[in-house]
Amino acid sequence: MRDGRGHFEDRYGEEFFAHLHSRWQESTEIFNASQTELSRLTTAAIAESLDLSGVKTFADIGGGRGFTLAELLEANPHLHGTLVDLPAAVAHPDPRLRPGGALAARSSVVAGDCLREIPVEADVYQIARLVVDVSGQRQSWVTRRDLDREHRTIAYRQLENAPMIEFMGGEWRALPLDENRTQLVITHDFAARPTDAVPSREEANRLLRAAVDRNSHADLDAVRKEAERRAQSVGAPA
Incomplete structure (x- = not known):
């Protein structure tokens, strides 16, 4: 971590996920599956650390197939959740979030690029497992963001640190x-x-x-x- 700049775009001419989705389709599927398995290992800790009792809407940004979101919705029956990720990631979401699924009535699945725009509004945003190239080193973390419209503030904290x-x-x-x-x-x-x-x-x-x-x-x-x-x-x- 010398200058904070990523080198993937310099080497390949495009951002990592764009390159993955356009050039390595099989690797995209492997990556999405691996992120789901990683979520299975960390979701219990995330759910335990999140107090969502006063939250009505929750957005899982970059949440892959939505395993973490589904677990949070099951643990918080009052909550409505939205999953946002790239089209290839949300093409086959967690079965509980699909039409007719157990959580379909309290969930939405939205395809979008969170690096360009967050296409939803919610009380709480979880930026799920950011993966960043920092001077050639892979850094990863999970961030929670709380939006307070009345006081015009967005509070954030990392739930899992780099x-x-x-x-x-x-x-x-x-x-x-x-x-x-x-x-x-x-x-x-x-x-x-x-x-x-x-x-x-x-x-x-x-x-x-x-x-x-x-x-x-x-x-x-x-x-x-x-x-x-x-x-x-x-x-x-x-």
Whole structure:
């Protein structure tokens, strides 16, 4: 983790999942099956850590075939859930989520690319097992995001951390300035831990702080560009 940039696109000319789905169809099926098996190992811990008693709608973003979502719906009979993932991933969802399935009345399955747009609204979003290439190293984690529309905040925390992260959480807050302007503020609460690749805690913290700072600027810039694009599409001031 030296510069925080992924190298897959530099080498192959396209993002990992796009490359997988367009070039290696058999590998796509193997990957989706492996993610389901991985979910079987981690879902119990996720369900135990999530208090969804006050939540009405839950979106599992990048949730593969929906095993985790189905388990959460079974554990929370009041909950309605939406599964979002690439078309190939949701083409054959968990049988409980399919039309006529045991949970069909409380679930929806939506095909979409979460790297481009989140096509659903929910009280809680779980970004399920992000897999990221960080300077040639595969990093993976699971994140929960809670949307509070009344207070214009999105709180997040990692439920399963990447190897170098002790804990990670924070908040996005939208502060209206006037009729046409909003200030977006991100706060982070995090700590790093040593790994085999980075045995010094001090160095791990330095790298993590640099990555958080870099990613925060990139995230804010992406939100600004998307807000300007949407404003232009409806003829509103940017």
